[in-house]
Amino acid sequence: xxRKHFLKSLLMGAASAPVLLSACGKDTVSPTSSTTTTGTTGTTGTxxxxxxxxxxxxxxxxxxxxxxxxxxxxxKDGKTGYELGITISITNSNSSCAALAGALVDIWHCDxxxxxxxxxxxxxxxxxxxxxxxxxxxxxxxANGQVKFTSIFPGWYSGRATHIHVHVYAxxxxxxxxxxxxxxxxxxxxxxxxNGYAKGLSGYTANASDNVFSDGVSLExxxxxxxxxxxxxxxxxxAVPA
Amino acid sequence: MPVRTITLCYRKIMDASATRPWDxxxxxxxxxxxxxxxxxxxxxxxxxxxxxxLHYVPNxxxxxxxxxxxxxxxxxxxxxxxxxxxxxxxxxxxxxNRFQFELINSDLQDKSKHQVAVNxxxxxxxxxxxxxxxxxxxxARPAAAPTGEILTHLVQLQPFLSIYSLLPAAPDASANAG
Numbered sequence: 001x002x003r004k005h006f007l008k009s010l011l012m013g014a015a016s017a018p019v020l021l022s023a024c025g026k027d028t029v030s031p032t033s034s035t036t037t038t039g040t041t042g043t044t045g046t047x048x049x050x051x052x053x054x055x056x057x058x059x060x061x062x063x064x065x066x067x068x069x070x071x072x073x074x075x076k077d078g079k080t081g082y083e084l085g086i087t088i089s090i091t092n093s094n095s096s097c098a099a100l101a102g103a104l105v106d107i108w109h110c111d112x113x114x115x116x117x118x119x120x121x122x123x124x125x126x127x128x129x130x131x132x133x134x135x136x137x138x139x140x141x142x143a144n145g146q147v148k149f150t151s152i153f154p155g156w157y158s159g160r161a162t163h164i165h166v167h168v169y170a171x172x173x174x175x176x177x178x179x180x181x182x183x184x185x186x187x188x189x190x191x192x193x194x195n196g197y198a199k200g201l202s203g204y205t206a207n208a209s210d211n212v213f214s215d216g217v218s219l220e221x222x223x224x225x226x227x228x229x230x231x232x233x234x235x236x237x238x239a240v241p242a
Numbered sequence: 243m244p245v246r247t248i249t250l251c252y253r254k255i256m257d258a259s260a261t262r263p264w265d266x267x268x269x270x271x272x273x274x275x276x277x278x279x280x281x282x283x284x285x286x287x288x289x290x291x292x293x294x295x296l297h298y299v300p301n302x303x304x305x306x307x308x309x310x311x312x313x314x315x316x317x318x319x320x321x322x323x324x325x326x327x328x329x330x331x332x333x334x335x336x337x338x339n340r341f342q343f344e345l346i347n348s349d350l351q352d353k354s355k356h357q358v359a360v361n362x363x364x365x366x367x368x369x370x371x372x373x374x375x376x377x378x379x380x381x382a383r384p385a386a387a388p389t390g391e392i393l394t395h396l397v398q399l400q401p402f403l404s405i406y407s408l409l410p411a412a413p414d415a416s417a418n419a420g
Contacts, residue, residue: 066315
């Protein structure tokens, strides 16, 4: 326990040192009390005699409150594929299946090649700040319990049928349901029309063999209409206990 | 010394003591997002700290990425200028377009324990020499001046600033792609 506290105090000391330093710099050299231009050019408080230059800079940036990058209805982020309109209706299974307004609905799915934005570079490596969260979105349900997204038809990857992940939160942020949306398959289906994009459907996992959907898929099955030329529309209603 | 092409990494830590507007927004919003996303890894609310979740729940390290969605908008607002790190003239001079968000500590019931970092990776720099505690660097793009004059910055080695990577020597396309 003592060691833990000692380590913690070390960490806190290191973390706060630049703040102390810049505060000192402001008092002695830079009388303007800009809150956004402090910075460090020097070593921190070792008293070794290495002086530091106080920041003398144009004020800025002027940040404004922004929602998480997930909050948007068009989640394509430049990913190409057949357009897919997604309409999800949320109902409350604890309230006679009435429409649930004000719920947060997160969705995420893979791109045409079967890759998620999470994998391949953005994990433990620094990554470009643009488009790191492609094909992920969050919307709040309207009075009809509905949210709409614009995306592309998901590709597929080994071991899984085509699917979209969904996480529904109550307005206060409490998790209500984590689930997945399944796609109809077989002759005449959108999955058949898209034909797995460049990969084809050789080796594709059907819903019946999918380890998530094989225990019964009826409550997770979306209605999917459209064509590769006109784009596709997906609709599903999900009941959650709110 | 041979001129090397490098990128610098600045690890900017934000905790409950954050006061500057950008820092505070990042700290606040990343906490709210953490409370949302942590539920996926914490059914039944068995754990309350990020450390516990990370220790006991497989794949919980995904939370770094999942929570980063709350931060990218603020990173964008910096307009690719790296904050806080100044040259010896007291000016910001580093540009970035890569970053990595990191949860350090957090607690679902105690916001004051929430501590995060944004790691900024600079665009490539040519490291010409070292004078005392200062690196003499210039932008990695070829010098425009016909006289061969190369404008430089002195940047002091300091806590939370490190050399992130070494790049192939010539200021070629890959070094400038950033």
